[in-house]
Amino acid sequence: MSNELIVCVIDGVEIFCEEGWTILDAANSVGIYIPTLCYFKDITTIGSCRVCSVEIVGDKLLHTACSTPVRNGMNVLTNSERVTNARKLIIEMILSRHFGDCLVCDASGECLLEKYSYDFGVSGNLFVKNEFKENIHGIDDKNPLIIHDRGKCILCGICVKVCAEWTHRDALSFVNKGSKIMVSTLYNQGLEKNKECIYCGNCITSCPVGALGEKNAVGRGRAPEVQKVRTICPYCGVGCGIVVYQKANKIVKVRGDLKSNVSGGRLCIKGKFGLDFVNSKERLTKPLIRDENGNFKEVEFIDAILAVKHKIEEIQRKKGGFAGLSSARCTNEDNYVFQKFFRTIIKSDNIDHCARICHSPTVSGLTQTLGSAAMTNPIEDIERVDCFFIIGSNMTSSHPVLSWKIISRVKQGAILILVDPRKSPLSKYATLHLQLNPGSDVSLLNAMCKIIYEERMYDFDMLENRTENYKDFFKSLEEADLDKLAADSGIDESDIRLAARLYAISGASSIYYAMGITQHSFGTSNVISLTNLAIMCGKVGFGPMGVNPLRGQNNVQGACDMGALPGVLPGYKNIENPADRKFFEDLWQTTLPEKKGKTLIEIMNAILDGEINFLYIMGENPVISDPNSNKTLSALEKVDFLVVQDIFLTETAALADIVIPATSFAEVDGTFTNTERRVQKVNKVIEPISKGLVDDWGIINKIAELFGIDWGYKGWKDIFNEIKRAVGVYSHIDPDLLESKQYFWPGDEYGQSVKRLHQNKFSRGKAILSYQEPNIPYKITPEYPYLLIIGRLYEHYHTGTMTRKSSGIESLKPYTQVYINPKDSMKLKLKNDDWVKITSANGEIKARVLISLEVKPSNLFISFHYKEAIANKLTDSSNLDALSKMAPLKVTPVNLEAL
Amino acid sequence: MEEIKTSNIVDNILKKYENPKKSDLSKALLDAQNEFGYLNEDILKKISAYIGVSATEAYGFASFYSMYNLEKPGKYIFKICKGTACHIKGAKRLINEIEQYLGIKEGETTPDGLIKLETSSCLGVCALSPVLIINDKTYVRVNSKIVKSLIDEIRAENFNG
Ligand code: SF4
Ligand code: SF4
Ligand code: SF4
Numbered sequence A: 001m002s003n004e005l006i007v008c009v010i011d012g013v014e015i016f017c018e019e020g021w022t023i024l025d026a027a028n029s030v031g032i033y034i035p036t037l038c039y040f041k042d043i044t045t046i047g048s049c050r051v052c053s054v055e056i057v058g059d060k061l062l063h064t065a066c067s068t069p070v071r072n073g074m075n076v077l078t079n080s081e082r083v084t085n086a087r088k089l090i091i092e093m094i095l096s097r098h099f100g101d102c103l104v105c106d107a108s109g110e111c112l113l114e115k116y117s118y119d120f121g122v123s124g125n126l127f128v129k130n131e132f133k134e135n136i137h138g139i140d141d142k143n144p145l146i147i148h149d150r151g152k153c154i155l156c157g158i159c160v161k162v163c164a165e166w167t168h169r170d171a172l173s174f175v176n177k178g179s180k181i182m183v184s185t186l187y188n189q190g191l192e193k194n195k196e197c198i199y200c201g202n203c204i205t206s207c208p209v210g211a212l213g214e215k216n217a218v219g220r221g222r223a224p225e226v227q228k229v230r231t232i233c234p235y236c237g238v239g240c241g242i243v244v245y246q247k248a249n250k251i252v253k254v255r256g257d258l259k260s261n262v263s264g265g266r267l268c269i270k271g272k273f274g275l276d277f278v279n280s281k282e283r284l285t286k287p288l289i290r291d292e293n294g295n296f297k298e299v300e301f302i303d304a305i306l307a308v309k310h311k312i313e314e315i316q317r318k319k320g321g322f323a324g325l326s327s328a329r330c331t332n333e334d335n336y337v338f339q340k341f342f343r344t345i346i347k348s349d350n351i352d353h354c355a356r357i358c359h360s361p362t363v364s365g366l367t368q369t370l371g372s373a374a375m376t377n378p379i380e381d382i383e384r385v386d387c388f389f390i391i392g393s394n395m396t397s398s399h400p401v402l403s404w405k406i407i408s409r410v411k412q413g414a415i416l417i418l419v420d421p422r423k424s425p426l427s428k429y430a431t432l433h434l435q436l437n438p439g440s441d442v443s444l445l446n447a448m449c450k451i452i453y454e455e456r457m458y459d460f461d462m463l464e465n466r467t468e469n470y471k472d473f474f475k476s477l478e479e480a481d482l483d484k485l486a487a488d489s490g491i492d493e494s495d496i497r498l499a500a501r502l503y504a505i506s507g508a509s510s511i512y513y514a515m516g517i518t519q520h521s522f523g524t525s526n527v528i529s530l531t532n533l534a535i536m537c538g539k540v541g542f543g544p545m546g547v548n549p550l551r552g553q554n555n556v557q558g559a560c561d562m563g564a565l566p567g568v569l570p571g572y573k574n575i576e577n578p579a580d581r582k583f584f585e586d587l588w589q590t591t592l593p594e595k596k597g598k599t600l601i602e603i604m605n606a607i608l609d610g611e612i613n614f615l616y617i618m619g620e621n622p623v624i625s626d627p628n629s630n631k632t633l634s635a636l637e638k639v640d641f642l643v644v645q646d647i648f649l650t651e652t653a654a655l656a657d658i659v660i661p662a663t664s665f666a667e668v669d670g671t672f673t674n675t676e677r678r679v680q681k682v683n684k685v686i687e688p689i690s691k692g693l694v695d696d697w698g699i700i701n702k703i704a705e706l707f708g709i710d711w712g713y714k715g716w717k718d719i720f721n722e723i724k725r726a727v728g729v730y731s732h733i734d735p736d737l738l739e740s741k742q743y744f745w746p747g748d749e750y751g752q753s754v755k756r757l758h759q760n761k762f763s764r765g766k767a768i769l770s771y772q773e774p775n776i777p778y779k780i781t782p783e784y785p786y787l788l789i790i791g792r793l794y795e796h797y798h799t800g801t802m803t804r805k806s807s808g809i810e811s812l813k814p815y816t817q818v819y820i821n822p823k824d825s826m827k828l829k830l831k832n833d834d835w836v837k838i839t840s841a842n843g844e845i846k847a848r849v850l851i852s853l854e855v856k857p858s859n860l861f862i863s864f865h866y867k868e869a870i871a872n873k874l875t876d877s878s879n880l881d882a883l884s885k886m887a888p889l890k891v892t893p894v895n896l897e898a899l
Numbered sequence B: 001m002e003e004i005k006t007s008n009i010v011d012n013i014l015k016k017y018e019n020p021k022k023s024d025l026s027k028a029l030l031d032a033q034n035e036f037g038y039l040n041e042d043i044l045k046k047i048s049a050y051i052g053v054s055a056t057e058a059y060g061f062a063s064f065y066s067m068y069n070l071e072k073p074g075k076y077i078f079k080i081c082k083g084t085a086c087h088i089k090g091a092k093r094l095i096n097e098i099e100q101y102l103g104i105k106e107g108e109t110t111p112d113g114l115i116k117l118e119t120s121s122c123l124g125v126c127a128l129s130p131v132l133i134i135n136d137k138t139y140v141r142v143n144s145k146i147v148k149s150l151i152d153e154i155r156a157e158n159f160n161g
């Protein structure tokens, strides 16, 4: 690269340019405006519309600013007469084949063509006979979500590129030529017949005109009448930015937030089309209480919380036990107030939430080895990774937007080693796919470590200077039996060797993992084995390399940070440590329980044993999400008093004694912390859908007031300011700057966010390597001859409470299917969609089959989103991970019979 | 069975392109078309996957050049005149009704590959409008009833034969 200085002049302004800039970049850098139509950020430049034409002094031809690189000494005019005339002509030409009518177009007010027509004083053929427009171009609207009105298309080509380069799908292309040219699908079959479209809606967000739109937003409001609010997607842990359009207190549609530092405008189907639940008619609006006959009746808010208070006092008098389940769906403020209420007023530490059954082994494992249980790297580091090691993550379904960034990087040439028993969609991009036996991760990882040790591919500097005990670890590796490890994992030694070499020798290797690693009764071992691999190769604590647990829910990182875990005070302080306890007793001016409380599954067991009599659940649906649903059900039925605070009458709320309606994410202000430890502002989009609905924290705060306690919280900011004092790693965050500045936790001594953990020094000082003996593998028996893997689908989220309220999404995936290998389906004489019964030692469910090569013979796969087939009826809750109390949710031996 | 045969033939065609480049797409498509007469979805998908471009992109490519046939050629090509005289005599309605009867749009072919529906500009027999040409035979002063019975006839013939 030359270091030559590039200086150009645009409209008389001298601009110092960076290597590789276009004229458009240079103009933008000083705020000179150049109109564009086919230009869009983060895709390869198209350069076909020519609206961005500019004059380069001394050159006869006009040049397109979006695709012409700046040269030193260039003198550019963006507004000369020649330029204006040329642009006018271009707009006229586009308008002549634009069969749309701005008067009834949903994009009016935001459409670039409309804007430029106005700017350049070009009028178009406003009224086009419908027959003409249909005959020539046609409308593709047979799918449930997207309407593509080709009459309005200006053939800029952005959607084609966005579909291919953002979402990595191949749904759209230009077809035909001449006057018949249009953007269409394979054999013009429409989006719905073409299995390529996954309804991410990114093509809609990027379309500069109104050719692509949301089907159910048609006619529901245009730019001048709607209010647009930036906030954060309430679904997965990626935390994409969304712009919500609202009119008359109803959500009209959602667009990706182009300014989001996380997603840059990208969304998946859930964020894009999954917000119908907010205005759903099924939302709870009034508290419900059981009458004499045990039926729900509506009561006033104050009566409901008074009843809760009296019950708490009654059970306290009887010396009964309490427990609370907080929620990874709620804001940091909600979680903070919830745990504070339980610890300071009820004086119980039995607080947990669903992180227990997703990443608790990450917490126990990473804290031991590295000292901090979070993603070591920000998402942006993906762009600098040379070798991805992805294990136990079905990320194209669970973290779509993040997975697309990884795929982009792989397409640029990075290596992808995928470890997954299933041929998940990501396998298409894998350099090497290891389809290991379910649950044999430790064997595989140990085998890799042994090979790296034998071939001396480890990082000696790292081991010598930044670890404590590598010699013991090496000794264990020496003794390990490679043949046995390989045999147990079900993978050829040569493939394991290749994986080990690729990982160890590539420049920047980075590990990404999720529930496939953690949801086992040996989850902690899995996590430690993974860090062994990273530490010994020196692939953590340096640049973009690290160990990255992908957090599942929008705010599961935050809920953990806020201390919604037994024994864990806010900021990961230990309640059993007197100094930590003292700190919070001083802060909160009260006494705290001294002993660590019970975890999720222990709470359910304690209810069944009669030790816990009062359970308060805020925004969770354990009936569907937790292991062994039958047992969870009997516990919730048995508990003396169950309070559920939720936005819907979920399967769990239906069992409650009192149900208190809450607000959804769209009706509140607060913060979420995403998977990369980024704290983001959640903004109120609409007023609560019904008068009298209170924020989750507000409900708890009101109950606290009934106990005569005044915490002085008037809004989210008061709570956040207290969090800053309570949670050390949040202390550098200024709540007023959340939207203008990027905040990650922790902050350094200068109050700057630390994006990458463990640089130069691990959080715990020196890292620990600890050889893990392989667990006993999952065994199939004659009685239960299949291993059922439970996971997620792209279209749905968690227990389906929210995504299944969206009629569009629901119609794409209305029922659950169990995936079965053709070999097995042939044996059982099953066809697609046949009904089967699946039985395990814990229960049985019915589902329809989908014959698929995604699963190996004698493996099955099902999702847990559907209440009609509660997959967790099959899972076991007795055999827990010793350290983290995780249950073996991921894999269950089952039998399958045709019905 | 048919599919497996097709797939084998395509495999054979692709053998020619040992280290496929993007530029081989056009030749491979043409080879396949010479073999099958047209390119259906399965053939297109197979070839594009082998060459390493996306199927939709390959479809877009093929649809750009008139030398590729992307539809099974219809056995009977219906050409309905859309010229001014025929238009005045209700050609538009006629087309609509036939579209409905056949379940396809103009320019498309019925899924059984039997009938392709096309329109044309003035055929020069305005006095006898509306005009319909099936393959090389001209029918004049037609109405939807006549055309429907023609279609029924064709269908019956081909169904039995
Ligand atoms: S919704 Fe997404 S996958 Fe479908 S066409 Fe648009 S960009 Fe492509
Ligand atoms: S649909 Fe929109 S984005 Fe796609 S080519 Fe047409 S105008 Fe451009
Ligand atoms: S990837 Fe996650 S955060 Fe982004 S839109 Fe989808 S569900 Fe929402």
Ligand code: FES
Binding pocket: A035, A036, A037, A038, A039, A046, A047, A048, A049, A050, A051, A052, A053, A064, A065, A066, A067
């Ligand atoms: S914006 Fe530059 S050519 Fe279209």
Ligand code: FES
Binding pocket: B081, B082, B083, B084, B085, B086, B087, B121, B122, B123, B124, B125, B126, B129, B130, B131
């Ligand atoms: S208009 Fe139909 S034949 Fe002339």
